[in-house]
Amino acid sequence: MxxxxxxxxxxxxxxxxxxxxxxxxxxxxxxxxxxxxxxxxxxxxxxxxxxxxxxxxxxxxxxxxxxxxxxxxxxxxxxxxxxxxxxxxxxxxxxxxxxxxxxxxxxxxxxxxxxxxxxxxxxxxxxxxxxxxxxxxxxxxxxxDTAFHANHSPLFHSFALPGHLRDKGVRRYGFHGLSYEWIATLLARTRPDLASGRVVAAHLGNGASLCAISGGSSIDTTMGMTALDGLPMGSRSGAIDPGAITYMMRRFGYDPDIMDTILYEESGLKALSGISNDVESLLASNDPQAGFALDYFALKVAQFAATMTGSMGGIDAFVFTGGIGEHAAPVRERIRARLGFLGDIETLVIPANEERMMAIHADHILGGQPCAA
CATH class of the missing domain: 3.30.420.40 (ATPase, nucleotide binding domain)
Incomplete structure (x- = not known):
């Protein structure tokens, strides 16, 4: 058996x-x-x-x-x-x-x-x-998906909001943690030089984020209290001036449900291109707006990579993962072209494997011996 x-x-x-x-x-x-x-x-x-x-x-x-x-x-x-x-x-x-x-x-x-x-x-x-x-x-x-980020310093998980709101859980949590934990686990086995250093990992898919991983631990990440913050995504807006949200609610009469629909389902690459949230379709398109959407995405990845690098005080490598990160080479090249300001750093592509990370955790809970990555 x-x-x-x-x-x-x-x-x-x-x-x-x-x-x-x-x-x-x-x-x-x-x-x-x-x-x-x-x-x-x-x-x-x-x-x-x-x-x-x-x-x-x-x-x-x-x-x-x-x-x-x-x-x-x-x-x-x-x-x-x-x-x-x-x-x-x-x-x-x-x-x-x-x-x-x-x-x-x-x-x-x-x-x-x-x-x-x-x-x-x-x-x-x-x-x-x-x-x-x-x-x-x-x-x-x-x-x-939030657990890998659970030990962030208050410097990185706090919002500049009144204490009574922060005390009720209004704070940054971060996501894609199982994907980032897999990267940290695999690097510890295959690239201990990088595992002990400072890595910015980019989980790029229909949902997208970056994570600052130092010595195998999450230090900072671009997503916040919800999976809406940070990078623009397939159909999600990413970071947006909160004043723009309250303006739209007052000016256009949008209630919170309508705002959720706009920000989660009608924004991001889908909105910028006016074509699709699918990167493969955008890469195949001759429409200038498709190219604009991809350039915007690459710019934001590079800008947030600078933020993650600042959180660690430096960078030793940049890792791509997720559906776009693994399979869309032209998007990777757009991003690499904008990362030159970080200096001569190594870039890697590591396939996502959240399922194996989950299996490792489950086996440990059930009393199995820790399994190699």
């Missing part, structure tokens, strides 16, 4: 999953179900064999999606015993600085954080609810 972990990354209309053996954390199965809420598609690989892409599936909600994944795992069961279901949870607030076993009390605390991550947290919680219902014998474990 092979002890196994099911690692889930639940999105608004997708469910990514991997099954890991607890011996060596080998990947036994991996896949992605897309199109939740409509005609879904399921792609997966079993061991080294990729399954052909099947026809559309009727998948009305996350519980249905989870049932499909559990059924798929059962049908390809290589004498596996599923010990735990491990969930990526975007926001852990002040309460969670490390992965935890999910209890009813934990769920209530995570529900209270939904307003801080309205695009992500509800879907994370839907995945947890479905897993608890469909795999009742497995332990459910939450791994948080």
């Amino acid at each position: 092979i002890s196994a972990l099911l690692v889930l990354n639940t999105g608004s209309s997708s469910l990514k999953f991997q099954v890991f053996s607890r011996i060596g954390l080998d990947v036994l199965m991996a896949g992605k179900l897309t199109g939740i809420g409509g005609e879904a598609r399921l792609r997966f690989r079993f061991g080294s064999q990729s399954a052909p892409r099947g026809g559309p599936l009727d998948c009305k909600d996350h519980e249905t999606a989870m049932a499909m994944v559990i059924d798929l795992v059962d049908r390809h069961d290589g004498d596996w015993q599923l010990n735990a279901v491990v969930h990526r949870v975007v926001h852990g607030g002040n309460s969670f600085s490390r992965p935890v076993i999910i209890t009813s009390e934990v769920l209530e605390m995570l529900q209270a954080l939904v307003p801080l991550a309205p695009l992500h947290q509800p879907h994370n919680l839907a995945g947890i609810a479905a897993a608890r219902s469909l795999a009742p014998d497995a332990v459910n474990i939450a791994c948080f």
Whole structure:
């Protein structure tokens, strides 16, 4: 019997999953179900064999999606015993600085954080609810995107706001922590010279941020209380003058829900280009606005890289990760061209692997020996 972990990354209309053996954390199965809420598609690989892409599936909600994944795992069961279901949870607030076993009390605390991550947290919680219902014998474990940043100095996590608001949790938290923690873990094994130094890591995808990592620890990051701050993203605005927000609310009569829609879903590269939030589409376009959007994005990455460098007092390397960071070479070159002011620094591309980082955490919680990256 092979002890196994099911690692889930639940999105608004997708469910990514991997099954890991607890011996060596080998990947036994991996896949992605897309199109939740409509005609879904399921792609997966079993061991080294990729399954052909099947026809559309009727998948009305996350519980249905989870049932499909559990059924798929059962049908390809290589004498596996599923010990735990491990969930990526975007926001852990002040309460969670490390992965935890999910209890009813934990769920209530995570529900209270939904307003801080309205695009992500509800879907994370839907995945947890479905897993608890469909795999009742497995332990459910939450791994948080905020946890890697939990020990930031007040110099970096504080807003210049009245104390009574800061005391109520109005502060910077930071996100993409599992991605950055994986980079720190991998560098410790493969590049100890850089792991002990000062690295600016850039997780660039439809959501994007930078992190200042010094000696393997997060010092500062560009996202703040929510996953809206910092860099412009696919459809998110990134940093914006807060006075512009209150102006729009007063001048145009926008309520908070409308502002959320504008800032989270109608801004970023999508708004700057007037074409798409998809970088591949923008790179293929001859429209000048597509080029403008990509130049704007590269400029902001470079500007915030200077901020992260200042937080550490220097820089030894710059790391690209995430979908854009790994696969969009022309965007990387636009950014590199603007990083010359940092001097002759090494740049690396490291594939994101939040799922393996989550598996390492879960195995540790369940009593396994620490596993090499």
